[in-house]
Amino acid sequence: MAAVLKSLVQKISFGNSDSLQLKHKTSIQSNTSNTGLEKKKRKPGKEPNKIPVHHRISNYSNSAEYISDIENHIISKLLDADKKDITVDHIEFVDIPDTKANEEKDVKQENTSTKLDKERIDRMINFDYRYVESKQRTRLVHKKVYKHEHNADAGKKNSEEIVNISYPAVEVVGHGSFGVVVTTVINETNQKVAIKKVLQDRRYKNRELETMKLLNHLNTISLKYYFYEKDGEDEVYLNLILDYMPQSLYQRLRHFVHLKTQMPRLEIKFYAYQLFKALNYLHNVSQICHRDIKPQNVLVDPKTFSLKICDFGSAKCLKPDQPNVSYICSRYYRAPELMFGATNYSNQIDVWSSACVIAELLLGKPLFPGESGIDQLVEVIKIMGIPTKDEISGMNPNYKDHIFPNVKPVTLARLLKGEDSDALDLLSKALRYDPRARLPPLKCLLLKYFDEIKIRDTDAYAKAQCLRIFDFDVQTELGHVPPAELSTIEVALKQPVSQALTSL
Numbered sequence: 001m002a003a004v005l006k007s008l009v010q011k012i013s014f015g016n017s018d019s020l021q022l023k024h025k026t027s028i029q030s031n032t033s034n035t036g037l038e039k040k041k042r043k044p045g046k047e048p049n050k051i052p053v054h055h056r057i058s059n060y061s062n063s064a065e066y067i068s069d070i071e072n073h074i075i076s077k078l079l080d081a082d083k084k085d086i087t088v089d090h091i092e093f094v095d096i097p098d099t100k101a102n103e104e105k106d107v108k109q110e111n112t113s114t115k116l117d118k119e120r121i122d123r124m125i126n127f128d129y130r131y132v133e134s135k136q137r138t139r140l141v142h143k144k145v146y147k148h149e150h151n152a153d154a155g156k157k158n159s160e161e162i163v164n165i166s167y168p169a170v171e172v173v174g175h176g177s178f179g180v181v182v183t184t185v186i187n188e189t190n191q192k193v194a195i196k197k198v199l200q201d202r203r204y205k206n207r208e209l210e211t212m213k214l215l216n217h218l219n220t221i222s223l224k225y226y227f228y229e230k231d232g233e234d235e236v237y238l239n240l241i242l243d244y245m246p247q248s249l250y251q252r253l254r255h256f257v258h259l260k261t262q263m264p265r266l267e268i269k270f271y272a273y274q275l276f277k278a279l280n281y282l283h284n285v286s287q288i289c290h291r292d293i294k295p296q297n298v299l300v301d302p303k304t305f306s307l308k309i310c311d312f313g314s315a316k317c318l319k320p321d322q323p324n325v326s327y328i329c330s331r332y333y334r335a336p337e338l339m340f341g342a343t344n345y346s347n348q349i350d351v352w353s354s355a356c357v358i359a360e361l362l363l364g365k366p367l368f369p370g371e372s373g374i375d376q377l378v379e380v381i382k383i384m385g386i387p388t389k390d391e392i393s394g395m396n397p398n399y400k401d402h403i404f405p406n407v408k409p410v411t412l413a414r415l416l417k418g419e420d421s422d423a424l425d426l427l428s429k430a431l432r433y434d435p436r437a438r439l440p441p442l443k444c445l446l447l448k449y450f451d452e453i454k455i456r457d458t459d460a461y462a463k464a465q466c467l468r469i470f471d472f473d474v475q476t477e478l479g480h481v482p483p484a485e486l487s488t489i490e491v492a493l494k495q496p497v498s499q500a501l502t503s504l
């Protein structure tokens with residue numbers, strides 16, 4: 001990985017400072033050889049059957065944009081080719097010799113490489129593997145696993161029995177920072193699943209596993225089975241067998257960006273609704289803060305618009321009297337109180353991240369694309385303005401260092417000019433500096449922005465019904481609502497705000 005990373009950084013560093021003039025060649029290899037998904041050097045004379053993808057791009061204002069475009073290009077080639085039996089052998093970058101003065105190169109390399117976001121590069125190298133159908137495999141793996149079944153009765157323990165399952169041998173199809181994810185089909189149930197394999201520290205319980213055991217909601221990925229295994233070096237690995245979803249929101253958005261078009265506004269609305277619905281469940285029923293909401297951790301099915309949050313590796317039950325680390329959450333989506341070093345933050349950090357995700361779907365690019373931890377705050381200030389003293393105290397009362405860049409804010413309204421004013425209303429209520437002023441997830445669902453999907457006898461309503469969007473469990477999902485407000489809220493969740501009887 002490091003070598004690939006280095007070469008990528010070097011290649012991207014060519015070109016002049018404000019535009020990257022590169023040509024890259026990507027080889028997608030047919031699965032007639034046994035190369036798997038490793039990025040291997042080819043032996044001379046053994047030229048495999050490949051689908052070359054030549055792609056010349058220019059005028060990219062930054063390297064992140066450039067990488068995204070490559071990602072997207074490879075995805076669309078794979079999909080367009082409709083190849084069911086190909087794997088990505090390697091990604092090869094070929095530079096056009098730089099015509100600019102060579103002595104500038106070293107300086108530029110350094111400048112550009114510091115701009116690269118490691119996460120994006122990891123994604124770039126790993127992103128597309130989930131799209132590629134694995135080789136036809138005949139060998140079955142047999143495993144004894146814990147079958148996880150959630151007990152809907154509050155207070156009753158979930159059941160766990162040991163069962164035998166089998167699935168075709170799988171190869172690595174994706175990496176995250178903590179694990180490897182593969183997809184396969186369980187032989188006994190014919191159910192498509194994702195298996196996430198993480199190194200298990202023998203001293204502790206795995207928090208992701210413990211969290212997943214608590215979850216039972218349509219909009220969160222659910223745990224089907226789990227098992228442990230050892231490798232040759234006696235390291236223990238935990239395998240979580242999960243619901244499978246075809247795409248991440250990140251990949252879905254790149255699809256539209258590549259086509260130079262926008263994600264349909266109605267599709268965004270469906271995702272936004274389910275995202276807040278999932279947060280309402282996580283925060284109030286499971287009492288869990290996800291702490292890493294970002295487009296990569298939100299999985300969707302573009303055919304049905306269904307959505308499920310994944311990756312509970314950072315999730316935690318936040319207790320008011322216990323401090324939590326502030327260095328969590330991926331940078332672009334990090335709530336400002338975390339940047340102010342708060343350790344007593346609340347579940348509302350997920351609302352900020354979700355609003356950033358929704359804004360990104362509308363804009364086609366990240367709302368606050370900070371290049372470093374400190375730059376992240378600058379990006380937020382550039383749009384939201386300098387926080388007031390009260391807002392700073394709401395984020396972190398102990399924060400004394402009040403020096404901010406003197407910038408005139410662009411404002412959300414200007415940035416989202418041309419968007420539905422109700423979308424702006426949602427974002428401005430979810431992107432408040434002070435977490436106490438930030439609208440909680442359930443209140444977000446009651447905003448006018450979502451009226452469109454609540455109007456009966458429309459296609460949108462029919463789709464919403466199929467997704468069971470308006471099904472709320474009163475005991476659990478609405479269990480935290482004060483009794484006096486319950487009936488009003490129940491009505492408003494199912495009807496456009498203008499038709500709901502009482503004002504909220």
Ligand SMILES: Nc1ncnc2c1ncn2[C@@H]1O[C@H](COP(=O)(O)OP(=O)(O)OP(=O)(O)O)[C@@H](O)[C@H]1O
Nearest residue numbers: 176177178179181194242243244245248296311313
């Ligand atoms: N249930 C699933 N179905 C389909 N794909 C999945 C599933 N779970 C995870 N993935 C894919 O695998 C990738 C890595 O998974 P995940 O985020 O859980 O791993 P991680 O190691 O915790 O990653 P991160 O780098 O975000 O910490 C995700 O971006 C997602 O695209």
